[in-house]
Amino acid sequence: MLKIYNTLGNYKEEFVPIDSSNIRIYACGPTVYNYAHIGNARMAVANDLLVRLLRTIYPKVTYVSNITDIDDKIIETSAKKNIPFKDLTRKFEKIYNEDMLSLGVLPPDIQPRATDHINEMIELTKKLIKNNHAYIKEDHVLFHVPSFKKYGCLSKRNREEQILGSRVEIAPFKKDPADFVLWKPSSNNVPGWQSPWGFGRPGWHLECSAMSEKTLGLPFDIHSGGMDLTFPHHENEIAQSCGAYNKTNDPKSFAKYWFHNGFVIVEGEKMSKSIGNIKLVHDLINNFSGEVLRLTLLSSHYRQPLNWTVDSINQSKNMLTRLYRELKDLDDIDINNSDYKVPDNIMAALCDDLNTPKALAELNLLANKISSSSASEKIIIKGEILAIGKLIGILQDNPKKWLGYGHSEGLDNDTIEGLIKNRNEARRNKNFTLADSIRDELKSKGIEIEDTKNGTIWRSEI
């Protein structure tokens, strides 16, 4: 039984599908005007894991994650760089997908773009006007928040208190301070589309309401995104999608479960432009394998804040190295892929609101058992480790390759083999000073050697 924490209600609850033959999930994707940072990656990895887990339980999962390719930050950036906004967004959409793939994130089944759904957004806005949830004022269309009684149900906010504590300047054309824009005018040099309310562009919440309905139908099972999207983005989506169909008393007529991942902080500090500590996947991938980055993201529970530190990355790297070493030692054991089975205790941990730290602890315990296991037990353990790895998206590489055995980026293999031969010659002659100096020389070139009972083997330091 899968349990997930539902922000709509703030408690962990059993996942009961709307239609168990097709689980439908929508994750708010990136606004593509820059490289993806590690926070974007955490969202993608958390949802990827959820989808992978759902796929092991249910026959079909439809995973939708959008690309926001029109918004004011995009417009600003394209103006500043003097390139058409479409060129900008297509470029970073491509980079985003490449970066996520390097983290082992499987592509969503559908990745809709906001600009391909302008008509749907216009239709949705028309419905909201017709249902008296929206009004037209000074070329804007605004959602009237007091018309939606359940407003605040997701973020547990009381409107009056919000207004009192508000530090936001309120646009003069709003009937109510909480009203938000569905459609706004664009001047000639700003991207826009023709609409019944003139040339303009959508407000930023509207796209997800339109695209989720179009791609998944209403209601769907899970809606996800970063914690910060809870308010106002997801709150407004609920208002729009429920208001369009006059289901204002039933937020679950839009999406049943709300799944939100926590933030990434960097070396104990908030990740922000002003501190200048934004970690881009594009840069990290030059220094660490995607698998290491993925494991680092999975090493804390998805709802907890994740402290991204050099130490935490190295820890993940060391853990993977150790596990790959175990697998390398089991290299000569052939197993049938179809016999893979994720052990019950690890399934249970993952089904308990994606408790990845617990699952990883169990994985380590499983690996610890190898040294004291019989040959037949080792077959089972190897299969289980690979099955777990497949589920959570790690350990699928060739162990020798991953560990760097037998290939070098610096010295060529013949030179290395030659030096090892000389060293072993020296060892036979008990000339350990020479032997050790050869080893040191190799080490300085990034080559580590291991003397085993089957001879000397070498690997590049990872």
Added chain:
RNA sequence: GGCUCGGUGGCAGAGUGGUUAUGUAGGGGCCUGCAAAGCCUUGCACAGCGGUUCGAUUCCGCUCCGAGCCUCCA
């Protein structure tokens, strides 16, 4: 000011009303010419103060500290 969520061993990070988390880093040992790798073994912990309890790190209250949202944000 309002709403959420946290404070666990050097570090990372689960969990539990009484029993080992796990990893990583350290200590000791085996192996090795010495290493590396592996194996065995071992410290170190539950922010503070009250309360409930036979017993609390785990439940309740308060205090202190921290994070996020309330404005664009994953």
